[in-house]
Amino acid sequence: MQRLEFLFLLSHLRRQRHTTMRDLRSAIAYIITGNKSCEQIHKAHYDTDVGASQVQFAYWQSAFAPAEKSDELLIDLLPLDPGRFPHPHLDRFLHFHQSLGDTTLRSSLFIDGVDLPPHSFSTESEWLAALKRRLYFESNKPASIATNGTGLPKVKWLNLLPYQYARDFVDLLDDQFDVEAVESIREQLALGILRSDGIIEDVPENKLSVKISASEEQQLVVLKQLPLDDFVLHIEQPSHTTMVEQLPEFIVLRHRQSGRQLEITLDLFELLMRMANGLRPDAPEFKPLLEDLRLFKDALLLQDTPDLILIENQHRVHLVTQRDGKIVRTRIK
Known part of the structure:
Protein backbone atom coordinates (compact mmCIF):
# COMPACT_ATOMS: atom_id res chain seq x y z
CA MET A 1 0.00 0.00 0.00
CA GLN A 2 2.91 2.35 0.68
CA ARG A 3 4.06 2.13 -2.92
CA LEU A 4 0.57 2.62 -4.32
CA GLU A 5 0.07 5.59 -2.02
CA PHE A 6 3.33 7.07 -3.28
CA LEU A 7 2.10 6.74 -6.88
CA PHE A 8 -1.10 8.59 -6.08
CA LEU A 9 0.89 11.24 -4.23
CA LEU A 10 3.18 11.82 -7.22
CA SER A 11 0.16 12.06 -9.50
CA HIS A 12 -1.27 14.71 -7.18
CA LEU A 13 2.02 16.63 -6.98
CA ARG A 14 2.37 16.71 -10.76
CA ARG A 15 -0.64 19.07 -10.63
CA GLN A 16 -2.14 17.90 -13.89
CA ARG A 17 -5.58 17.46 -12.38
CA HIS A 18 -7.29 17.67 -8.99
CA THR A 19 -7.83 14.18 -7.60
CA THR A 20 -11.08 13.59 -5.74
CA MET A 21 -12.07 10.82 -3.34
CA ARG A 22 -14.29 9.43 -6.09
CA ASP A 23 -11.24 9.23 -8.37
CA LEU A 24 -9.31 7.34 -5.70
CA ARG A 25 -12.12 4.87 -5.04
CA SER A 26 -12.58 4.23 -8.74
CA ALA A 27 -8.85 3.72 -9.37
CA ILE A 28 -8.37 1.38 -6.40
CA ALA A 29 -11.43 -0.65 -7.38
CA TYR A 30 -10.10 -1.06 -10.92
CA ILE A 31 -6.61 -2.00 -9.72
CA ILE A 32 -8.09 -4.72 -7.48
CA THR A 33 -10.67 -6.15 -9.88
CA GLY A 34 -9.46 -5.11 -13.32
CA ASN A 35 -13.15 -4.47 -14.02
CA LYS A 36 -13.49 -8.19 -14.71
CA SER A 37 -16.53 -10.29 -13.93
CA CYS A 38 -16.46 -13.54 -11.96
CA GLU A 39 -17.00 -15.46 -15.19
CA GLN A 40 -13.95 -13.86 -16.77
CA ILE A 41 -11.81 -14.66 -13.73
CA HIS A 42 -12.93 -18.31 -13.69
CA LYS A 43 -12.34 -18.61 -17.43
CA ALA A 44 -8.81 -17.24 -17.06
CA HIS A 45 -8.14 -19.63 -14.17
CA TYR A 46 -9.11 -22.68 -16.22
CA ASP A 47 -7.65 -21.43 -19.49
CA THR A 48 -5.08 -23.62 -21.23
CA ASP A 49 -2.49 -20.90 -20.68
CA VAL A 50 -3.37 -20.01 -17.11
CA GLY A 51 -0.22 -18.01 -16.39
CA ALA A 52 -0.56 -15.69 -19.37
CA SER A 53 -4.26 -15.09 -18.71
CA GLN A 54 -3.87 -14.32 -15.03
CA VAL A 55 -0.89 -12.03 -15.59
CA GLN A 56 -3.08 -9.71 -17.62
CA PHE A 57 -5.43 -9.42 -14.63
CA ALA A 58 -2.64 -8.69 -12.14
CA TYR A 59 -3.07 -5.54 -10.09
CA TRP A 60 0.38 -4.25 -11.05
CA GLN A 61 -0.63 -4.43 -14.71
CA SER A 62 -3.91 -2.66 -14.02
CA ALA A 63 -2.12 0.14 -12.15
CA PHE A 64 0.31 1.03 -14.94
CA ALA A 65 -1.19 -0.46 -18.11
CA PRO A 66 -4.98 -0.60 -17.68
CA ALA A 67 -6.82 -2.39 -20.46
CA GLU A 68 -9.49 0.30 -20.33
CA LYS A 69 -8.55 3.96 -20.66
CA SER A 70 -11.66 5.41 -19.01
CA ASP A 71 -10.32 5.98 -15.48
CA GLU A 72 -8.78 9.46 -15.33
CA LEU A 73 -6.54 8.83 -12.33
CA LEU A 74 -5.07 5.68 -13.87
CA ILE A 75 -4.44 7.62 -17.06
CA ASP A 76 -2.51 10.11 -14.92
CA LEU A 77 -0.34 7.20 -13.72
CA LEU A 78 0.69 6.19 -17.25
CA PRO A 79 3.65 8.63 -17.37
CA LEU A 80 4.97 6.95 -14.20
CA ASP A 81 4.90 3.43 -15.69
CA PRO A 82 8.29 1.78 -14.94
CA GLY A 83 7.85 -0.32 -18.07
CA ARG A 84 8.33 2.76 -20.24
CA PHE A 85 11.85 3.53 -19.05
CA PRO A 86 15.21 1.79 -19.55
CA HIS A 87 17.14 0.46 -16.58
CA PRO A 88 20.37 -0.74 -18.19
CA HIS A 89 21.68 -3.01 -15.42
CA LEU A 90 18.33 -4.70 -14.88
CA HIS A 119 7.03 -17.51 -21.79
CA SER A 120 3.82 -15.87 -20.52
CA PHE A 121 4.41 -12.96 -22.91
CA SER A 122 4.53 -12.69 -26.68
CA THR A 123 7.67 -10.53 -26.81
CA GLU A 124 10.68 -9.80 -24.64
CA SER A 125 9.77 -6.12 -24.41
CA GLU A 126 6.32 -6.96 -23.02
CA TRP A 127 7.91 -9.25 -20.46
CA LEU A 128 10.45 -6.64 -19.38
CA ALA A 129 7.74 -4.00 -19.01
CA ALA A 130 5.51 -6.29 -16.96
CA LEU A 131 8.39 -7.43 -14.79
CA LYS A 132 9.35 -3.84 -13.96
CA ARG A 133 5.75 -3.04 -13.05
CA ARG A 134 5.62 -5.98 -10.69
CA LEU A 135 9.04 -5.13 -9.26
CA TYR A 136 7.79 -1.67 -8.37
CA PHE A 137 5.21 -3.22 -6.04
CA GLU A 138 6.85 -6.52 -5.06
CA SER A 139 10.62 -6.13 -5.34
CA ASN A 140 12.70 -7.78 -2.65
CA LEU A 161 10.08 5.58 -11.45
CA PRO A 162 11.09 8.38 -13.86
CA TYR A 163 11.77 10.72 -10.91
CA GLN A 164 15.17 10.61 -9.22
CA TYR A 165 14.43 13.27 -6.60
CA ALA A 166 10.75 12.70 -5.83
CA ARG A 167 11.49 11.34 -2.36
CA ASP A 168 13.55 14.43 -1.52
CA PHE A 169 10.72 16.67 -2.71
CA ASP A 197 21.43 28.97 -18.83
CA GLY A 198 23.90 26.46 -20.23
CA ILE A 199 26.72 27.63 -17.94
CA ILE A 200 28.92 24.65 -17.07
CA GLU A 201 31.89 26.54 -15.62
CA ASP A 202 32.44 26.57 -11.86
CA VAL A 203 31.77 29.91 -10.21
CA PRO A 204 32.11 31.06 -6.56
CA GLU A 205 29.86 29.10 -4.22
CA ASN A 206 27.20 30.38 -1.82
CA LYS A 207 25.83 32.58 -4.59
CA LEU A 208 22.86 32.43 -6.89
CA SER A 209 24.13 33.34 -10.35
CA VAL A 210 21.99 34.59 -13.23
CA LYS A 211 23.19 35.21 -16.77
CA ILE A 212 23.04 38.86 -17.84
CA SER A 213 24.38 38.49 -21.36
CA ALA A 214 26.51 36.26 -23.57
CA SER A 215 28.42 36.88 -26.78
CA GLU A 216 29.59 33.99 -28.94
CA GLU A 217 31.59 36.40 -31.08
CA GLN A 218 33.56 37.74 -28.10
CA GLN A 219 33.46 34.41 -26.23
CA LEU A 220 32.23 36.23 -23.13
CA VAL A 221 29.50 35.48 -20.59
CA VAL A 222 28.44 37.92 -17.86
CA LEU A 223 26.72 36.70 -14.70
CA LYS A 224 25.13 38.59 -11.84
CA GLN A 225 25.71 37.05 -8.42
CA LEU A 226 23.42 37.40 -5.43
CA PRO A 227 24.27 36.05 -1.96
CA LEU A 228 22.56 32.71 -1.45
CA ASP A 229 21.80 33.67 2.14
CA ASP A 230 19.46 36.32 0.72
CA PHE A 231 17.18 33.49 -0.41
CA VAL A 232 14.97 31.37 1.79
CA LEU A 233 13.51 28.00 0.87
CA HIS A 234 10.19 27.30 2.52
CA ILE A 235 7.03 25.24 2.14
CA GLU A 236 3.96 26.96 0.77
CA GLN A 237 1.03 25.80 2.88
CA PRO A 238 -2.45 25.85 1.32
CA SER A 239 -4.53 28.78 2.50
CA HIS A 240 -8.15 29.90 2.30
CA THR A 241 -9.43 26.34 2.14
CA THR A 242 -12.25 24.57 3.95
CA MET A 243 -10.85 21.08 3.38
CA VAL A 244 -10.56 18.74 6.36
CA GLU A 245 -7.04 17.76 5.30
CA GLN A 246 -4.64 19.59 3.07
CA LEU A 247 -1.28 18.88 1.51
CA PRO A 248 1.32 21.39 0.30
CA GLU A 249 2.08 20.95 -3.39
CA PHE A 250 5.19 23.05 -3.96
CA ILE A 251 8.08 24.78 -2.26
CA VAL A 252 9.09 28.40 -2.67
CA LEU A 253 12.51 29.95 -3.19
CA ARG A 254 12.08 33.58 -2.13
CA HIS A 255 14.44 36.55 -2.30
CA ARG A 256 14.21 38.22 1.09
CA GLN A 257 14.83 41.82 0.02
CA SER A 258 12.63 42.02 -3.07
CA GLY A 259 10.05 39.39 -2.22
CA ARG A 260 10.51 37.84 -5.67
CA GLN A 261 9.82 34.14 -5.48
CA LEU A 262 9.93 30.98 -7.53
CA GLU A 263 7.28 28.32 -7.05
CA ILE A 264 9.06 24.99 -7.37
CA THR A 265 6.78 22.12 -8.29
CA LEU A 266 7.75 18.46 -8.39
CA LEU A 271 14.69 19.35 -13.50
CA LEU A 272 16.77 21.74 -11.37
CA MET A 273 18.29 18.93 -9.33
CA ARG A 274 19.16 16.97 -12.45
CA MET A 275 20.70 20.02 -14.12
CA ALA A 276 22.76 20.63 -10.99
CA PRO A 281 18.75 21.96 -20.60
CA ASP A 282 18.41 21.28 -24.32
CA ALA A 283 15.48 18.85 -24.59
CA PRO A 284 12.27 20.37 -26.06
CA GLU A 285 10.14 18.95 -23.23
CA PHE A 286 12.01 21.19 -20.76
CA LYS A 287 10.92 24.39 -22.51
CA PRO A 288 7.71 25.09 -20.51
CA LEU A 289 9.53 24.71 -17.19
CA LEU A 290 12.46 26.82 -18.38
CA GLU A 291 10.05 29.56 -19.47
CA ASP A 292 8.58 29.67 -15.95
CA LEU A 293 12.11 29.83 -14.58
CA ARG A 294 12.99 32.69 -16.93
CA LEU A 295 10.43 35.00 -15.29
CA PHE A 296 12.12 34.51 -11.91
CA LYS A 297 15.59 35.08 -13.34
CA ASP A 298 14.49 38.23 -15.16
CA ALA A 299 13.15 39.61 -11.88
CA LEU A 300 16.47 38.90 -10.14
CA LEU A 301 18.37 40.79 -12.84
CA LEU A 302 16.69 43.97 -11.56
CA GLN A 303 18.28 43.57 -8.13
CA ASP A 304 21.43 45.49 -7.14
CA THR A 305 24.59 43.53 -6.46
CA PRO A 306 28.28 44.45 -6.18
CA ASP A 307 29.44 41.17 -7.75
CA LEU A 308 29.65 40.14 -11.38
CA ILE A 309 31.30 37.13 -12.99
CA LEU A 310 33.00 37.25 -16.39
CA ILE A 311 33.67 33.98 -18.20
CA GLU A 312 36.11 34.17 -21.12
CA ASN A 313 36.50 31.45 -23.71
CA GLN A 314 34.54 29.05 -21.50
CA HIS A 315 37.38 28.56 -19.03
CA ARG A 316 38.81 31.85 -17.67
CA VAL A 317 36.64 33.10 -14.82
CA HIS A 318 36.93 36.61 -13.34
CA LEU A 319 35.18 38.19 -10.36
CA VAL A 320 34.33 41.86 -10.85
CA THR A 321 33.30 43.61 -7.65
CA GLN A 322 32.89 47.12 -6.33
CA ARG A 323 35.03 48.07 -3.31
CA ASP A 324 35.31 51.52 -1.78
CA GLY A 325 33.98 53.15 -4.93
CA LYS A 326 36.41 51.24 -7.16
CA ILE A 327 35.80 48.40 -9.59
CA VAL A 328 38.17 45.50 -8.96
CA ARG A 329 38.64 42.51 -11.24
CA THR A 330 40.13 39.31 -9.85
CA ARG A 331 40.84 36.19 -11.84
CA ILE A 332 39.60 33.19 -9.88
CA LYS A 333 40.17 30.46 -12.44
Missing part, protein backbone atom coordinates in the same frame (compact mmCIF):
# COMPACT_ATOMS: atom_id res chain seq x y z
CA ASP A 91 17.52 -4.88 -18.61
CA ARG A 92 20.88 -6.41 -19.45
CA PHE A 93 20.64 -8.99 -16.68
CA LEU A 94 17.14 -10.08 -17.69
CA HIS A 95 18.04 -10.22 -21.38
CA PHE A 96 20.71 -12.84 -20.66
CA HIS A 97 18.69 -14.74 -18.03
CA GLN A 98 15.47 -15.76 -19.75
CA SER A 99 15.90 -19.53 -19.67
CA LEU A 100 14.04 -21.99 -17.46
CA GLY A 101 17.28 -22.61 -15.58
CA ASP A 102 17.33 -18.98 -14.45
CA THR A 103 13.95 -19.24 -12.70
CA THR A 104 15.38 -19.44 -9.18
CA LEU A 105 17.71 -16.53 -9.84
CA ARG A 106 14.94 -14.31 -11.22
CA SER A 107 12.54 -15.26 -8.44
CA SER A 108 14.93 -13.85 -5.83
CA LEU A 109 14.15 -10.38 -7.20
CA PHE A 110 10.64 -10.64 -5.73
CA ILE A 111 9.71 -10.52 -2.08
CA ASP A 112 7.47 -13.61 -2.38
CA GLY A 113 10.12 -15.58 -4.30
CA VAL A 114 7.76 -16.29 -7.21
CA ASP A 115 9.12 -15.81 -10.72
CA LEU A 116 7.45 -14.03 -13.62
CA PRO A 117 8.46 -16.27 -16.56
CA PRO A 118 9.01 -14.78 -20.01
CA LYS A 141 14.68 -5.64 -0.25
CA PRO A 142 18.16 -5.01 -1.71
CA ALA A 143 19.78 -6.25 1.51
CA SER A 144 17.93 -9.56 1.12
CA ILE A 145 19.29 -10.27 -2.36
CA ALA A 146 22.43 -12.39 -2.43
CA THR A 147 24.25 -11.74 -5.71
CA ASN A 148 26.99 -14.37 -5.20
CA GLY A 149 28.78 -13.18 -8.30
CA THR A 150 25.73 -13.74 -10.52
CA GLY A 151 25.34 -10.09 -11.49
CA LEU A 152 21.84 -10.08 -10.02
CA PRO A 153 20.82 -6.41 -9.69
CA LYS A 154 19.61 -5.05 -6.38
CA VAL A 155 16.45 -3.27 -7.39
CA LYS A 156 15.13 -0.30 -5.43
CA TRP A 157 11.48 0.31 -6.17
CA LEU A 158 11.84 4.10 -6.10
CA ASN A 159 14.51 3.94 -8.81
CA LEU A 160 12.04 2.33 -11.20
CA VAL A 170 8.12 14.79 -0.67
CA ASP A 171 10.35 14.87 2.42
CA LEU A 172 10.80 18.62 1.95
CA LEU A 173 7.05 19.11 1.87
CA ASP A 174 6.76 16.96 4.98
CA ASP A 175 9.45 19.01 6.77
CA GLN A 176 11.68 15.97 7.25
CA PHE A 177 15.03 17.72 6.65
CA ASP A 178 17.14 19.56 9.18
CA VAL A 179 18.52 23.05 8.52
CA GLU A 180 21.79 21.83 7.01
CA ALA A 181 20.02 19.49 4.60
CA VAL A 182 17.67 22.26 3.47
CA GLU A 183 20.65 24.56 2.88
CA SER A 184 22.32 21.84 0.82
CA ILE A 185 19.21 21.47 -1.33
CA ARG A 186 19.05 25.25 -1.71
CA GLU A 187 22.63 25.20 -3.02
CA GLN A 188 21.72 22.46 -5.51
CA LEU A 189 18.71 24.44 -6.71
CA ALA A 190 20.87 27.55 -7.17
CA LEU A 191 23.36 25.51 -9.18
CA GLY A 192 20.51 24.11 -11.27
CA ILE A 193 19.32 27.66 -12.01
CA LEU A 194 22.83 28.52 -13.21
CA ARG A 195 23.03 25.38 -15.36
CA SER A 196 19.65 26.20 -16.91
CA ASP A 267 8.68 18.63 -12.08
CA LEU A 268 10.70 21.84 -11.73
CA PHE A 269 12.45 20.46 -8.64
CA GLU A 270 13.38 17.33 -10.57
CA ASN A 277 24.13 17.13 -11.50
CA GLY A 278 24.98 17.46 -15.18
CA LEU A 279 21.78 17.31 -17.22
CA ARG A 280 21.82 19.67 -20.20
